Amino acid sequence: xxxxxxxFIIAGATLMVVNIIRYFKFIKSTQDVLSSGKPxxxxxxxxxxxxxxxxxxxxxxxxxxxKPDFVMAMVLFWGSVFVAIVLTLIFxxxxxxxxxxxxxxxxLISVIDARDPNLKGHSTQVQRVTMKLFNAxxxxxxxxxxxxxxxxxxxxxxxxxxxxxEAILNKPGPLTPDEWDVMRTxxxxxxxxxxxxNSFDEISDWILYHHERIDGNGYHKLKEExxxxxxxxxxIADTYSAITMKRSYKDARSHEEALDIIKEVAGTQLxxxxxxxxxxxxxxxxx
Numbered sequence: 001x002x003x004x005x006x007x008f009i010i011a012g013a014t015l016m017v018v019n020i021i022r023y024f025k026f027i028k029s030t031q032d033v034l035s036s037g038k039p040x041x042x043x044x045x046x047x048x049x050x051x052x053x054x055x056x057x058x059x060x061x062x063x064x065x066x067k068p069d070f071v072m073a074m075v076l077f078w079g080s081v082f083v084a085i086v087l088t089l090i091f092x093x094x095x096x097x098x099x100x101x102x103x104x105x106x107x108l109i110s111v112i113d114a115r116d117p118n119l120k121g122h123s124t125q126v127q128r129v130t131m132k133l134f135n136a137x138x139x140x141x142x143x144x145x146x147x148x149x150x151x152x153x154x155x156x157x158x159x160x161x162x163x164x165x166e167a168i169l170n171k172p173g174p175l176t177p178d179e180w181d182v183m184r185t186x187x188x189x190x191x192x193x194x195x196x197x198n199s200f201d202e203i204s205d206w207i208l209y210h211h212e213r214i215d216g217n218g219y220h221k222l223k224e225e226x227x228x229x230x231x232x233x234x235x236i237a238d239t240y241s242a243i244t245m246k247r248s249y250k251d252a253r254s255h256e257e258a259l260d261i262i263k264e265v266a267g268t269q270l271x272x273x274x275x276x277x278x279x280x281x282x283x284x285x286x287x
Contacts, residue, residue, distance in 0.1 A: 005073040006063070012077035013059035019083045020052050026091065052083070098148060102155070109155055122241050123158050129237035130154035132285050136277050145230055146202070153203040154234050157210050160190030184219050187211060206230040210238060215268045232271040236262065236278050239270060240286070255287050 027045060059076060062068050068076075109123045131151055134142055161169060164186055168179050175183060187208045194200045194207070209222055209231040216223030243261055246252040253261070259279060266275035 001070065005068055005070055008070075008073035008077040009059060009063050009068060012073075012080040013056065013063065015077075015080035015084055016052070016056045016059060019080065019087060020049070020056060022084075022087050022091075023049055023052055026087065026094075029091075029094065055079070055083075102148075102151065105152065105155055109159070122245060123155055125241045125245070126157060126234065126237045127151060127155040129240055129286060130234055132281055133233055133236060133274065133278050136281050141229075149203050150206070150230050150233070152200075153206040153210075153230060154237060156190065156194065156203075157207050157234055157238065158186065158190070159193055159207075160186035160188065162193065163189035184211070187219060203230070206234065210234045213269045214271055227271075232274055236270050236274055239265075240278075244287075255283050 027049065030045065062072065062076065106124055106127075110121075131147075131154070134145070134147065134150055164183060168175065168182055171179070187210065190207050191204045194204065205228050209218075209220060209227055212218035212220060212222040212227045212231060212235070214224055214227070214232075218227075239262060240258050243253045243258040244255065262270060262275055262278065266272040
């Protein structure tokens with residue numbers, strides 16, 4: 001019987017270690033634009049982690065410093081199982097909520113893009129190409145970027161065009177210098193529209209600076225390392241989409257033509273290291 005009791009306690013303690021590791025991953029998954037909470041939520045999140053560690057220490061104490069009976073061993077084991085089930089349910093609910101939120105955001109962005117026939121599908125394409133590039137990055141380059149936050153920044157990068165007059169958005173010919181000045185305000189307008197969502201503070205600069213150039217000739221004259229790394233990723237996806245999509249004032253270019261153009265501006269407009277990685281993505285994943 002003592003062997004059985006020991007096995008149940010060891011199994012419970014091992015499962016609790018797994019639960020703590022999974023909870024660490026859960027904490028990391030809540031640090032994005034969709035699930036980052038208020039300070040009070042953060043307090044309870046870490047309080048729960050402290051309690052899990054406390055329970056694990058309880059298993060160790062009972063295993064080495066007391067003589068547990070069968071009932072206690074079963075309580076400890078099934079307690080770990082209960083925590084594992086609750087964590088699984090939480091993960092599933094959070095993952096589903098994030099998927100649904102992104103789906104809803106894509107619909108809203110499609111409505112925004114519909115104001116300008118030249119933008120129809122552009123934001124969604126930039127989002128998907130951005131994530132293809134992100135997934136192609138080596139781990140050391142993407143470890144500090146939250147995937148969900150990047151996906152939202154890419155999807156929302158042109159949301160500021162809601163504030164651009166339709167006469168400018170839908171103009172069939174080239175814009176005048178004054179009209180370009182208005183058009184270049186769309187990153188600031190996007191940040192303004194999203195500022196009421198406090199959790200979006202993390203991605204505001206990514207949206208604001210997605211038209212910067214490596215050589216410093218972009219909208220805000222930032223250059224090289226002053227440009228947020230996620231903005232550099234979005235800039236490549238934005239450029240690829242702009243080249244390959246048909247517009248009222250130009251025909252769509254082929255995938256191969258887009259890559260040639262992107263290679264030409266690597267190191268001046270776009271980050272060369274990221275361009276080199278982008279060029280390794282298979283054509284069928286981008287087209």
